[in-house]
Amino acid sequence: MQTLNVGAGRTDQEYKAAEEQRRADLRSDIQTYAFYFFVAAGLAAVGTGLLFFKLNIIVNIGAIDLFPWYARDLIQSNPLLFYRAAAATWVVALVLLGLAARKGQRWAFWAGVILYGADLLPLIVAFSLWTAFAVGVHAFFIMQWFKGQKAVAEFKEPSEAAAAASR
Numbered sequence: 554m555q556t557l558n559v560g561a562g563r564t565d566q567e568y569k570a571a572e573e574q575r576r577a578d579l580r581s582d583i584q585t586y587a588f589y590f591f592v593a594a595g596l597a598a599v600g601t602g603l604l605f606f607k608l609n610i611i612v613n614i615g616a617i618d619l620f621p622w623y624a625r626d627l628i629q630s631n632p633l634l635f636y637r638a639a640a641a642t643w644v645v646a647l648v649l650l651g652l653a654a655r656k657g658q659r660w661a662f663w664a665g666v667i668l669y670g671a672d673l674l675p676l677i678v679a680f681s682l683w684t685a686f687a688v689g690v691h692a693f694f695i696m697q698w699f700k701g702q703k704a705v706a707e708f709k710e711p712s713e714a715a716a717a718a719s720r
Contacts (some may be wrong), residue, residue, distance in 0.1 A: 579708040583657055586701025590651025590665060593694050594644045600687075601640035613687035614643060616672050654701060657709070662702035669695050 563571070598604050600612030617639050646668070653661035673691045676684045 576708065579704050582704045583701060583708060584655060586662065586697050586704060587651055587654035589694055589697045589701075590647050590654055590661075593665075593669075594647035594651065596690070597640065597647060598644050601636065601643070603637060603640040603644060612690060613676060613684050614640075614672060616675060617643070654698075657705055659702050659705040659709070662698045662705065665698040666695050666702070669698070 596612045597614060599606075601607065601614060601617055617636065647665075650661045650665050650668075654665070669691050673688065673695070676688050676691065680688075
């Protein structure tokens with residue numbers, strides 16, 4: 554039984570199997586965390602009225618909620634078209650970030666964290682009972698995407714034991 558370059562008395566085969574299992578688990582976690590981009594896109598489509606009905610009890614997008622105050626001149630001519638275009642842009646951005654995250658791009662997770670963190674600020678400013686739920690939903694997605702970027706970092710960095718074994 555050879556136990557060089559491995560910990561806790563494991564053989565090289567046991568160590569390699571455990572390392573491969575850890576990488577498979579990380580790969581699965583990355584896919585799960587990337588899936589939350591698609592969930593967020595679906596919720597945004599429902600919460601903004603993009604699907605011809607609006608259910609913004611739990612889901613609110615702070616940037617779109619600020620349009621009546623800061624983009625009044627732009628939306629006066631055709632408010633429905635402007636809101637739908639903004640909502641479609643938001644949903645498409647989330648879907649594209651989700652596709653990049655599924656491919657293991659760490660920047661996509663960071664972009665999601667920054668995007669939702671920036672969108673969280675208007676929700677906090679315009680705080681009401683319904684935006685309290687939206688703040689919770691935003692915080693949930695931020696937490697999941699932060700864990701996703703950590704999983705990508707762990708997956709992409711070679712383990713110290715593997716580096717030591719190759720010397």
